[in-house]
Amino acid sequence: MTIAEIIQEVKDAFDMSLIEQYDGFIAVQVNVTQDPCGVFYIEIKNHHLSVEPYDYYDRNAALSVTADDFRNIMKHRLDPVLAFTNGKLKLDGDPGKVLELLKFVKSSSKTNA
Numbered sequence: 463m464t465i466a467e468i469i470q471e472v473k474d475a476f477d478m479s480l481i482e483q484y485d486g487f488i489a490v491q492v493n494v495t496q497d498p499c500g501v502f503y504i505e506i507k508n509h510h511l512s513v514e515p516y517d518y519y520d521r522n523a524a525l526s527v528t529a530d531d532f533r534n535i536m537k538h539r540l541d542p543v544l545a546f547t548n549g550k551l552k553l554d555g556d557p558g559k560v561l562e563l564l565k566f567v568k569s570s571s572k573t574n575a
Contacts, residue, residue: 463498463529464498465494465498465500465502465515466515468494468498468500468502468529468532468533469502469513469514469515471533471536472502472504472513472536473511473513475536475537475567475568476511476566476567476568477566477567477568477569478511480565480566481506481509481510481511481566482509483509484506484509484566485509486506486562487505487506487507487522488504488505488506488507488522488559488562488563489503489504489505489506489507489518489520489521489522489559490503490504490505490518490521490522490523490524490525490555490559490560490563491503491517491518491521491523491524491525492504492524492525492527492532493524493525493526493527494527494528494529494532495526495527495528496528496529496530497529498529500515501515501516501517502514502515502516503516503517503518503521504563505518506563506566511566521555522555522556522559522560523553523554523555523556523557523559523560524553524554524555525551525552525553525560526551526552526553526554527545527550527551527552528550531545531550531551535551535564536564536567538567538569542560542561542564543561
């Protein structure tokens with residue numbers, strides 16, 4: 463799997479109807495630490511979702527995680543708090559914003575492979 467494929471999978475995982483109702487701001491950078499290594503950010507701002515393959519300097523948080531673990535977090539197969547506690551996820555910044563971001567992930571992602 464490539465970073466581009468991960469980015470598309472992340473975009474598809476979000477519930478746009480919830481994002482369109484959100485008035486806040488969330489920006490989380492994801493540093494993928496194993497093949498495929500790379501970086502991308504997820505931003506919700508002005509009722510719009512952006513997922514782009516760039517560093518994001520004005521972010522609320524940055525995550526360092528393997529691609530598989532991040533995909534499992536997005537699919538609700540891996541609890542992000544447990545992943546952090548077990549050292550699978552490293553966090554720099556506001557953990558509340560990361561957990562808030564995950565509330566916008568489609569519930570149907572829980573069963574998708």
